[in-house]
Amino acid sequence: MGEEVKNYDALTGMEDERAAEVKAEGTAPSIPSSSMAIDISLPLDQMKPRIVDLCKDLFKRWSFLDESCFSIETVSGGITNLLLKVSVRDDRGNSDSLTVRLYGPNTDMVIDRKRELQALPHLSAAGFGAKLLGIFGNGMVQSFIDARTLSPSDMSNPKIAFKIARQLRQFHKVAIPGSKEPQLWNDIFKFLDKAAALKFEESAKQVTYESISFQEIQAEINELKDLTDLLNAPVVFAHNDLLSGNLMLNDKEGKLYFIDFEYGSYSYRGYDIANHFNEYAGFDCDYSLYPDKDAQYRFFRSYLESDNPHEVSNKDLEALYVETNTFRLASHIYWALWALIQATVSPIDFDYIAYFLLRFQEYKKQKEGCFSLAQKHLSRSPSCNSSRRHGRPPSED
């Protein structure tokens, strides 16, 4: 069953034309793959023999080991996936740990797995996240990261914020083969179509759902898109989900890890930063924790010039401030619509409709301030909309 994938394109269904681009931008390393799929609903003790078979299938050096050499524990039920830690001790006493991620049911409604699989080896090869070790029918195997997961309040700690900004800058420089067109609005419109065509079994939920005006949301999206189109915002390969749970820190080594690239795509750098700032709100969704202008400027200085943060020009700071605080609204719309879709498909017991309402309400609360910031900026710099930049952030290190 197991097979060494010499050509990664076979796995992602990349076409010849695109395969040529991969060569030009750095060929992805070969990743072992298995056609096995594992039923995510099985209890851990019944899942264990399947996981052991999977590991043996992917990594031939373990194929003769007894099942007792493997131990398995749950790392996280996650909002989206099931993550297991597998520890292996071979007959010579060598030990190894890795993670097995099983995709949650219906996650393909909100996650483009093909896009994720195209980007992952390139991000992994550039040193981001856990190392990609193998792929199987409904998940992937990655290295185990020996680090703690950040809490929302860690993200505003100036030392940690500096590390995040600096690493985000590097992340945004990774070139992923294929189209460099920003996907943000395509994704939002896809979510809107799906969200507008839902049906809830529970009548109370259906009643709340029917009170939502998708025409109003569509009009808001069009208005916001028109405004952001004028900003000439740089496009980068963005993480798009930089919340505390996707940031891990090894305090001893001072090493920060970005993980979980499921939502990664070409998008606007200001969107990625704003989405991260929105996550300062934490699990209680307290949006008063969104960073103030001073904290944002510190972050921007580290992002734009981590070696010489005081040399960043006011013009660059202001442009990034405006971009970030306009795209801040897009992040609320994106996750509001995401939550509505989740409300019908996710097996997780979470009030997704309430989350939709909360994010859309926050959008409305912030709209006036964000729009007037962008409009004032545009009236001062009319050249903003003369052309659209694509690719990497403007000043390379």
Ligand SMILES: Nc1ncnc2c1ncn2[C@@H]1O[C@H](COP(=O)(O)OP(=O)(O)OP(=O)(O)O)[C@@H](O)[C@H]1O
């Ligand atoms: N490679 C890894 N090594 C060690 N721990 C990990 C690794 N990957 C993830 N984790 C831990 O598992 C948690 C959940 O991981 P992840 O965010 O990738 O899953 P998820 O199902 O996509 O969750 P969510 O949808 O909530 O983002 C992380 O917050 C982190 O604590």
